[in-house]
Amino acid sequence: MMQVLSIQSGATTKDCLSSGKLVVLTGPSGVGKGTLMRSLLARHPELYYSVSATTRSPRPGEIDGKDYYFISRSKFEQLVAAGEFLEWAEFAGNYYGTPREPVINQICSGKLVLLEIELEGARQIRRSFPEALSIFILPPSFSELEKRIRTRGQDSEEAIARRLRRAQDEINAADEFDIQIVNDDFETTLKSIEATLFG
Ligand SMILES: Nc1nc2c(ncn2[C@@H]2O[C@H](COP(=O)(O)OP(=O)(O)O)[C@@H](O)[C@H]2O)c(=O)[nH]1
Numbered sequence: 001m002m003q004v005l006s007i008q009s010g011a012t013t014k015d016c017l018s019s020g021k022l023v024v025l026t027g028p029s030g031v032g033k034g035t036l037m038r039s040l041l042a043r044h045p046e047l048y049y050s051v052s053a054t055t056r057s058p059r060p061g062e063i064d065g066k067d068y069y070f071i072s073r074s075k076f077e078q079l080v081a082a083g084e085f086l087e088w089a090e091f092a093g094n095y096y097g098t099p100r101e102p103v104i105n106q107i108c109s110g111k112l113v114l115l116e117i118e119l120e121g122a123r124q125i126r127r128s129f130p131e132a133l134s135i136f137i138l139p140p141s142f143s144e145l146e147k148r149i150r151t152r153g154q155d156s157e158e159a160i161a162r163r164l165r166r167a168q169d170e171i172n173a174a175d176e177f178d179i180q181i182v183n184d185d186f187e188t189t190l191k192s193i194e195a196t197l198f199g
């Protein structure tokens, strides 16, 4: 199911990609990735956040084109076949993918590009783009993670159970990442990410 990536193939593309920077942020569902991303973007509008496509239904308040591009499974499969994703994966019963073209364009224009993606996608990026910096966000404990998913109050019991089942496998892979940060105190975490990106 994994896509072969070609962004390293041409010398020109490779040179171009070295003008910007790609940062991958991963961590179990509920750890605080989305909230951290939103704060980071509010504080650093020069960053480029890659909006993913997903077959998941929008949660209340989520905006198409801002939080995700919400698309059907058949549309997603068409885009996979057309090679339109830099990486993609199935997570908790839905597909998620990073649109290739805007990310390449933004990196080539010298931007720092942020991807907030799950483990399989992060592995694909590591293979195709080894220069990318990868950050894994850990919860202070598993019970705190569960509490955060529940207090977010946006997922069905089934969706929560799927995310928690998956969370332990993701946490076990934290060592694969360049940097691990425990999201205990929110402001402290934000400062650690800022130090990593700009320090
Ligand atoms: N591989 C991949 N994962 C993604 C992408 N976009 C989002 N994800 C991840 O998919 C997982 C589920 O996201 P979401 O349904 O928004 O749930 P949440 O993490 O519980 O808020 C999270 O780990 C996201 O980081 C993408 O483009 N590619």
Ligand SMILES: Nc1ncnc2c1ncn2[C@@H]1O[C@H](COP(=O)(O)OP(=O)(O)O)[C@@H](O)[C@H]1O
Residues within 6 Å of the ligand: 027, 028, 029, 030, 031, 032, 033, 034, 035, 036, 148, 149, 151, 152, 183, 184, 185, 186, 187, 189
């Ligand atoms: N450091 C933190 N301490 C306590 N709660 C947090 C912290 N970071 C995030 N949260 C809360 O945890 C819940 C899940 O965060 P969210 O950003 O949706 O996680 P993710 O995108 O990783 O699934 C939200 O209600 C958020 O406000």
